[in-house]
Structure formats: structure tokens, C-alpha cells
Amino acid sequence: MSVAMPLPYDGESLYSVIARYLEAANITAPTFALNTLFGTVARPKKELICSLAEFSRQTDLAWGLSALEIAQRYTVAPYYAVYSTQSRRTAAYAAITARDGIAPAVILQVNKSPVARNAGLRYCPRCAMEDVLEGRRPCWRRVHQLPGVFICPYHRVPLLSVRDPRATKSGVYRLDPAEHVSSWRRNAEVQTAMEISADALVRSEPQPHLRSAETEWLQLAADRGFVKANGYVDTEAIVNGLTEMYGGAYLEATGLDMSRLQPNPWPARLIRCRNVAFHPLQYILLGNFLERCDNTARRIRADLAPSKARVVCPNQYASHPAGHIIDHIRTSRTIAGKSRYHGHCRCCGIHFTFSGCSADTNIPNDVQVTQYGKDLCGAVQTMRNEGLSFPAIERAMGLPPRAARRMLQRPDEKPRARPTREQLLEWRCEWKELLRSVAPEGHLAAAMRNKYLYNRLCQYDKEWLTQCAARYENLKNQNVASEWARRDQAYKIRLQRAAATILSAGPSLVRASKVAIAAKAGLSVRRMSIRHKLPLCDAVLAELAESAEEFQVRRLEAARQTLVTADIPVTRWKLLRQAGISRVKNTAVAATVDRLIDRHSQSQSD
Structure with missing residues (x-):
């Protein structure tokens, strides 16, 4: 047909x-x-x-x-x-x-990858408008569906996403992701990665310049100075370079974000492992990063000299010409000890933070706007006067949700009142309780647990929060040994109770193995990274753990009790069938079977 x-x-x-x-x-x-x-x-x-x-x-x-x-x-x-x-x-x-x-x-291992897949289908509004003007049905283009592509390569506008093609009839769509697309449009490296992804669609065979699975990645990293003298890969330098080149928001949106707590992040695995398939986006990001680096110096500057830096203003709606150098830069330190830079352009009034900038372009990376300034507000007001809604303005300008409405608030509105001394003390107590709940983790874990409280303290009581972080870090280093000893004692009691619960449970018997005891206690004490810190738990598990032979003996005794209760003669084959044992290969188990049968025979004769 x-x-x-x-x-x-x-x-x-x-x-x-x-x-x-x-x-x-x-x-x-x-x-x-x-x-x-x-x-x-x-x-x-x-x-x-x-x-x-x-x-x-x-x-x-x-x-x-x-x-x-x-x-x-x-x-x-x-x-x-x-x-x-x-x-x-x-x-x-x-x-x-x-x-x-x-x-x-x-x-091709399309679905076996940490790269985040598109939740729906993406489309470009300008491409759809061109289809309508040409008198045809708007279509889904395959370049818009590639992982990591959030901007149309033809029109340079953010892609919209729908979870179901039928949802376009009711206008249900969303920007993906809304608050970071505007900064990605100004990041030349993110744009390069998207262009390389789009270029791969028109090639049937790999080209010599493409960095793919057949590339000698370890040799390439060594040529760029990322392999130490002892032969180990400088993982921290590569992770920091990738994060600063593409921005943490883009890596998080693609599912390729890397944490310092990860013992073996994906760039290190890709460089070391040969004949192992990775996602094309991983090859693209790492290959582009290594191409931009040389052997003598990293192309991404980790530290800027605020007095000598020349950073381009990221405001695309400013009245000044493109390439305008901002007037003021200052440096601050986060709780984690990282540098964060704050820029201010007096010409357009924008205030923003950024993590660094490229050495050859002076374009800031990972830009987060803190104050939009008069030029951005004027552009929003102009679009508002033309009849556009606030969501439409935010999609067109790449603004976060509700940002356009906040920019047009009247200046005569009363500012938010500063918190009183009693409120600050209450917030401090809440923060200390939060630190106790996430112990032994520190301020970063507490900030992830309650971002609202963390932001309030950063805004109104930052000096105390910074001092608290320093005190907590010193106290944590001093009391880490005593803390692990206390947890070792508490965990030992929980493991003993869990083992007793497993051994006394019925009628379905479970072997009291080390894994089962730890799972019953709700503890993760078997990890190699903490076993040496919990010697009592390790000893208790070794003592309480039940071997396979002991578990078979316990099942046989329970099976005999079941047969006696049901008034069924205890024979060898009935006993083994009730216990779920097909063959007896251990002498201790065989002796237990004979002993139980003899006991039943003696009780019957008496």
C-alpha cells in the first residue's frame, strides 16, 4: 500500500x-x-x-x-x-x-545520557510566522528539537515550547527557560555550541575538525595544559573553565551541571574513557572549550582586576552604542568563597552581576540583572504603549516572569520597610535552627533548604551572615571528630534495633544481611567514604550480619514450627519444601534437618 x-x-x-x-x-x-x-x-x-x-x-x-x-x-x-x-x-x-x-x-544511545531531553516540542515564533505568510501550515523544525538549543539559529530569538502539539490551538506555551535566555544570547560560546549542534544535522560523515568519540581526548587535554605532571587530569580547572565559559545556568538547563562534590564529573570521564559513547552535546561543549584554550594560559579569566577591567555593557536596549564599556566594577565573595563581580553602567543605569568574562571579547558571562535601569524601563514602557501585554514583553525581551510589571511600578509607591531589630533576631534564630537541621552540612545546604530566609539575611543582615558562616566553618573543622563519634554511637543503637526487628519478624522471613540491617535502620553507613569514620557501626554490622547458612537454619526452624502448628507430619521433603530450600549443600544445614526430624519423632513417641 x-x-x-x-x-x-x-x-x-x-x-x-x-x-x-x-x-x-x-x-x-x-x-x-x-x-x-x-x-x-x-x-x-x-x-x-x-x-x-x-x-x-x-x-x-x-x-x-x-x-x-x-x-x-x-x-x-x-x-x-x-x-x-x-x-x-x-x-x-x-x-x-x-x-x-x-x-x-x-x-546510538539516544536515550542513555544525562543530557536533559526536551519536555515538549520547540518552535520559533518568527519561523512560524514566515510559514503562515508563505501560505502553509507552521511546522516543527528538527534543528529546534536538538538538546541544548534554546535559541533559533536563524532569527536569534528564544524558542517557545509546547508539551503537546494540540496545545498551540489554545495558546498554551512557555518560554524554556525564561530567565536565562537573554544572557545566553550575549554569550558567544553558548551561541557557538548551538551553531555546532545545528551544523551536525547536515553532515552524514564526521569532519576532521569535529571532536567526536574517535578523538584522542587525553592527548588533546594534555596539549592544552590540563594534564598534570603526574599524569592526572586537572578536573577542577576543566570544571571551573566550563562553568565560567558557558555559565552555570546553561549547564543546569542541559542537565550537564557539575558540582564540586562530584568525585568524577562527566568531563573527566570523557577525557579518560576510550571507546565509551557520550552524548553529542558533551563532545561539543568540551571540544569547543579545549579549542579556546592554549597551553600557556587559560582563556577564561577566573579573577579580574576591577581597576583595569574593560567589560562591555550587556544591555541590548540601551541608548548608548554597542560595545560601550561600563563605568564601575567591584568584587565580592560568596559564602562558598567564590568571586562575584558587580557591574554598573551609569549611561543606561543597569546594575548586574557576572562570574567573569572572556579574555578576547570582554563580554560578561553568567549575567544576572539586579537593577534594570532607565533605558530598559523605557523600552518596556514603549512596548506597553504599543499594546503588548506584560507576558509578551517578557518573552520578547527575555525577562523573568513579572519583571516587566515590576519595572513599571510608580516611583511614588512606598518602598518596603526595613525589618526591625526584633525581626532580625528572629531570622537569626530561624537560620541557626536550620543549620542544626542540616548538620553536618553548612550554609550552602541551609540556603538550598530555605532560599527565602537566606535572601532576606543577605539583603538586610549580610555582615552577620558572613561572620556566622566563618564561625560555623571553624567550629565544623574543630568538632568534626566528636560529631562523627556521637553519630557512631547513635547509629550503632539503631542498627541493633533494626537487626532485632528483622530477626523477630514473621511469617515472611528476611535475611539479616548488612545491607538489609542498614536499610531497615534507614542509614547509609556502607559507603566506603564514611566507613572508616564509623568503626562501631562497622563492627556491629559484622557481628549482627546473618550468613546464608544461618538464614537457612532459621527458615528450617520456622518451617518445622509451621508444620507442627498445622498438625502435619515433619518429614525431610516437607520440611525443605516449607522452608523453600531445593538442595542441601552445607553440613550444618543437613545436621539441622536431621535434628529437627529427630526432635519431631521423639515428641511423637512420647
């Missing part, structure tokens, strides 16, 4: 073409139609990286394309293939043209 599938538009995804076909054919239950198109009962994912042999046969008269040509032109398969090894790429292309076998998405 041949299907009259509509011809795809330039850059359209196969998912969009099928959606237009189902809409034109007025098919309300697409399950049967999809099964017919793909020749399978398993519904493929929205990327449609699957076997397209049956689909190519059904659309041969309309399109005249092979399965491989359809995959390369209208799916995101080339994006994953060009960054894979030659063997995986060949196997994936063979699976696309085959009618059965392993799915190409499994070979």
Missing part, C-alpha cells in the same frame, strides 16, 4: 510531516496509522530514530527516497551519528534500512 504523504518542507522534522498527514486525513486515533506506516506495533519516540524500511516503501511514490535518505534529511539521526564511532555509525545506518533487529536509537 502506498501512502499519499505530504511533501516535507525545508528543515522540517519527520514527526511534523506525519502530524500534518494525520491532521489532513482527519485521523483521530493515530495508533493504527502509525503501526501501518512503520510496520510495527511499538510506537517510536518523537525523534523517530527507528527502522524506516517500511515507511520508505509506503512513501516511495510520493517521495522516492530510501530509508537512509529519510533519516538523514528529516530526523536528528545525523546529529548522533557524526559524533559516534565508525562501527556504531555503520550499525545504526544498517538498522535504519533493516526491517527488524536492534533499534538505531539503542545503537
Whole structure:
């Protein structure tokens, strides 16, 4: 059977073409139609990286394309293939043209990655408007669905997202993510990463300049000065460089954020592990970072000299020309000890913070606006006078939700009253209680638990909060040994109670292993990083843990009691069946079986 599938538009995804076909054919239950198109009962994912042999046969008269040509032109398969090894790429292309076998998405490991997948389908409002002006149905473009692409590469505007294609009829959409897209548009490295991702869609084979799975990453890192003299990779320098180059918000949005607490972050694994498949976005970000670095100096400046720095104003709606140098920069330290820079442009009135800037462009990275200034407020007022709503203004300018409404508040409104001395003391007590609840963690964990209280103290009582953090850090270093000793005593009692509960439970018996005892107590004391700090817990677990033979003996005794209660003769095969033991291979277990049978025989004779 041949299907009259509509011809795809330039850059359209196969998912969009099928959606237009189902809409034109007025098919309300697409399950049967999809099964017919793909020749399978398993519904493929929205990327449609699957076997397209049956689909190519059904659309041969309309399109005249092979399965491989359809995959390369209208799916995101080339994006994953060009960054894979030659063997995986060949196997994936063979699976696309085959009618059965392993799915190409499994070979390319599309779904096995820490990279965050798009919750819905993304589209560019200007691309959709161009489709309407050309007299055709707006379509989903495959470049907009790539992981890590939040800005249209053609129009440089933020992409909108819908969770369901049918939701566009009711206008249900959201900006993803709203508060950071404006800063990503000013970050040249983020733009470069998105352009490399879009360029991978038009390539069927990897190019020499692409950093893929076949690249000697360890040698490349050594050439850029990221391998120490002892042969170890300088993980901290790479993690800090990636975070400052792309910004923590972008890495978090893509699911590739790295914490200092991670013992083995993904850049270190990618550099050290050979013949291990990673996501294309990981290759793109790390490859672009290493390309921008040289062997003598890092291209990302970790510290700026405030008196000598020349930083470009990030305000795109300012009255001054582009490339204007801001007037004032000061440095502050966060509770974690990191540097944070505060910039102020007197010409447009904007106040913002940033983590650093590129050495060759002087463009600030990871910009967070604290005061918008008169020029931004004037631009919002102009768009408001033109009849645009506040959400529309925020989407167009890349502002956080409700920011446009706050910018147009009347200046005669009363400012928020400063807290009284009693309120500050109350907040301090709440913060101390919060620190006790998250102990032995510090101020960062408390700030994550209650950001509202942390922000209030930072705004109105920052000096006390900084001193409290310093005191807590010193106290933590002094009392860490006594704290672990106290926890060791408390955990030992909980482990003993958990073991007693497991041994006395019934009728379903559970082996009192070390893992089971720790799980019953709700403790994680088996980790290698803390076992040496809890010697009592380690000794108690070794003493209370039940071996496999002891567990079989306990099951046999419980089985004998069950048979006696039910007035059933205790024989060997009945005893073993009741205990769930197929074969007796241990002498102690065999002796227990004989002893229980003899005891039952003696009781019957008496």
C-alpha cells in the first residue's frame, strides 16, 4: 500500500510531516496509522530514530527516497551519528534500512545520557510566522528539537515550547527557560555550541575538525595544559573553565551541571574513557572549550582586576552604542568563597552581576540583572504603549516572569520597610535552627533548604551572615571528630534495633544481611567514604550480619514450627519444601534437618 504523504518542507522534522498527514486525513486515533506506516506495533519516540524500511516503501511514490535518505534529511539521526564511532555509525545506518533487529536509537544511545531531553516540542515564533505568510501550515523544525538549543539559529530569538502539539490551538506555551535566555544570547560560546549542534544535522560523515568519540581526548587535554605532571587530569580547572565559559545556568538547563562534590564529573570521564559513547552535546561543549584554550594560559579569566577591567555593557536596549564599556566594577565573595563581580553602567543605569568574562571579547558571562535601569524601563514602557501585554514583553525581551510589571511600578509607591531589630533576631534564630537541621552540612545546604530566609539575611543582615558562616566553618573543622563519634554511637543503637526487628519478624522471613540491617535502620553507613569514620557501626554490622547458612537454619526452624502448628507430619521433603530450600549443600544445614526430624519423632513417641 502506498501512502499519499505530504511533501516535507525545508528543515522540517519527520514527526511534523506525519502530524500534518494525520491532521489532513482527519485521523483521530493515530495508533493504527502509525503501526501501518512503520510496520510495527511499538510506537517510536518523537525523534523517530527507528527502522524506516517500511515507511520508505509506503512513501516511495510520493517521495522516492530510501530509508537512509529519510533519516538523514528529516530526523536528528545525523546529529548522533557524526559524533559516534565508525562501527556504531555503520550499525545504526544498517538498522535504519533493516526491517527488524536492534533499534538505531539503542545503537546510538539516544536515550542513555544525562543530557536533559526536551519536555515538549520547540518552535520559533518568527519561523512560524514566515510559514503562515508563505501560505502553509507552521511546522516543527528538527534543528529546534536538538538538546541544548534554546535559541533559533536563524532569527536569534528564544524558542517557545509546547508539551503537546494540540496545545498551540489554545495558546498554551512557555518560554524554556525564561530567565536565562537573554544572557545566553550575549554569550558567544553558548551561541557557538548551538551553531555546532545545528551544523551536525547536515553532515552524514564526521569532519576532521569535529571532536567526536574517535578523538584522542587525553592527548588533546594534555596539549592544552590540563594534564598534570603526574599524569592526572586537572578536573577542577576543566570544571571551573566550563562553568565560567558557558555559565552555570546553561549547564543546569542541559542537565550537564557539575558540582564540586562530584568525585568524577562527566568531563573527566570523557577525557579518560576510550571507546565509551557520550552524548553529542558533551563532545561539543568540551571540544569547543579545549579549542579556546592554549597551553600557556587559560582563556577564561577566573579573577579580574576591577581597576583595569574593560567589560562591555550587556544591555541590548540601551541608548548608548554597542560595545560601550561600563563605568564601575567591584568584587565580592560568596559564602562558598567564590568571586562575584558587580557591574554598573551609569549611561543606561543597569546594575548586574557576572562570574567573569572572556579574555578576547570582554563580554560578561553568567549575567544576572539586579537593577534594570532607565533605558530598559523605557523600552518596556514603549512596548506597553504599543499594546503588548506584560507576558509578551517578557518573552520578547527575555525577562523573568513579572519583571516587566515590576519595572513599571510608580516611583511614588512606598518602598518596603526595613525589618526591625526584633525581626532580625528572629531570622537569626530561624537560620541557626536550620543549620542544626542540616548538620553536618553548612550554609550552602541551609540556603538550598530555605532560599527565602537566606535572601532576606543577605539583603538586610549580610555582615552577620558572613561572620556566622566563618564561625560555623571553624567550629565544623574543630568538632568534626566528636560529631562523627556521637553519630557512631547513635547509629550503632539503631542498627541493633533494626537487626532485632528483622530477626523477630514473621511469617515472611528476611535475611539479616548488612545491607538489609542498614536499610531497615534507614542509614547509609556502607559507603566506603564514611566507613572508616564509623568503626562501631562497622563492627556491629559484622557481628549482627546473618550468613546464608544461618538464614537457612532459621527458615528450617520456622518451617518445622509451621508444620507442627498445622498438625502435619515433619518429614525431610516437607520440611525443605516449607522452608523453600531445593538442595542441601552445607553440613550444618543437613545436621539441622536431621535434628529437627529427630526432635519431631521423639515428641511423637512420647
